[in-house]
């Protein structure tokens with residue numbers, strides 16, 4: 001007897017069969033992972049389960065406790081015990097943490113919201129999860145990792161029996177991931193069934209009882225985790241063996257492309273608090289500089305301040321190609337030939353309502369820079385090129401970006417900057433949410449660009465990625481440089497020691 005049974009689910013969008021007869025079951029207290037390439041249909045299946053796509057908009061049946069359910073919306077699925085943490089954050093940025101957690105179910109008396117009780121309950125919940133977040137803070141002022149944790153707290157506030165986690169750890173620090181898994185263990189022992197979606201196979205193997213692999217809207221297989229290995233799962237996902245994903249072609253470095261002196265970045269809320277302190281570095285043409293560090297070390301703030309996108313106070317001196325560059329806004333940065341693939345694709349990277357073509361071309365750039373910075377016509381830019389080289393899964397360049405799978409959205413952001421041919425490219429977590437096969441493509445692209453002379457600054461929380469791609473690694477700890485290693489010197493042990501401040 002199972003808690004949940006999804007039978008032969010078919011879901012079509014205009015021109016796309018996202019799910020083509022997928023069946024899936026979940027038992028009470030079971031941890032069942034769902035893996036597959038970008039666009040395989042994982043998030044769509046979960047949106048069917050949670051009523052985002054209501055009964056009637058798909059074929060097949062959903063049974064909970066052996067009873068067929070026909071959800072008209074999220075409220076119905078929640079009432080049946082389903083709670084989902086979406087891949088794309090769905091918090092209201094303008095509201096406080098507490099308001100977000102209790103949105104739509106605020107404690108009230110005689111129709112008046114009881115704020116004291118709301119914040120009391122919210123802080124209790126956050127404390128119970130060991131989360132050090134003030135419930136009165138506006139969500140938009142939190143970093144993306146903390147927002148993700150609020151999302152998790154919100155889902156848990158609903159006493160779910162079936163908890164869906166779609167890429168929940170993408171923005172979490174290692175200790176936050178530990179916190180999450182402690183919570184999940186607790187829920188499992190209470191009999192909550194969990195569906196776990198992740199491209200991080202270490203996490204998938206950590207707690208899974210069973211693993212299901214989806215490919216192109218179909219189930220490739222469901223197996224007990226004990227029968228599987230990472231390699232077997234990857235081969236099933238991609239449909240082929242994936243070999244060494246970090247080929248490192250030798251190439252020459254040129255002149256210094258970017259030189260940054262005395263960079264200081266201050267907190268937006270507390271302008272006296274330095275997030276980055278007195279950092280100086282240079283990157284040469286053809287060089288990949290990796291910036292390693294734990295979440296919160298100041299890596300994204302560093303890139304944003306150089307790019308002129310940091311909302312708080314900052315100071316630094318920048319030279320591009322040997323001359324002083326005055327950069328006080330992203331438009332200035334772009335005009336100096338700097339491109340930036342940001343970690344939060346919704347905030348700076350992607351306009352969800354627009355087409356892939358618009359996002360990749362002038363319109364997309366204009367939305368960031370506030371003015372047109374290159375004069376090639378839209379028609380002359382073949383978005384089809386990067387669509388193909390990055391394997392963006394979509395019918396045409398005119399597909400609306402918001403309808404792409406999470407990983408494919410990230411590829412559009414990358415493709416946009418590649419089309420502008422920047423001299424200097426900042427990559428902040430470029431492969432977050434990207435499947436293994438596509439990662440390989442992106443790594444090859446980064447190597448190719450460096451070989452052509454682009455200077456690249458790479459921030460990534462995945463240590464193998466930083467070590468595999470970088471010619472040089474600079475390590476930040478609490479906003480200061482605590483280590484710098486050449487490619488041959490950089491070992492995981494040394495970099496981690498520097499990242500934790502104990503080198």
Ligand SMILES: Nc1ncnc2c1ncn2[C@@H]1O[C@H](COP(=O)(O)OP(=O)(O)OP(=O)(O)O)[C@@H](O)[C@H]1O
Nearest residue numbers: 013018038039040041042043044403404405406407
């Ligand atoms: N609202 C929509 N309109 C049109 N097509 C859609 C829509 N949502 C999803 N799709 C398409 O359905 C397919 C499956 O997408 P889905 O988001 O389920 O993939 P996924 O497995 O979650 O991928 P990822 O790992 O990148 O998150 C993709 O081809 C996607 O473009």
Ligand SMILES: [Mg+2]
Nearest residue numbers: 043087405406
């Ligand atoms: Mg998805």
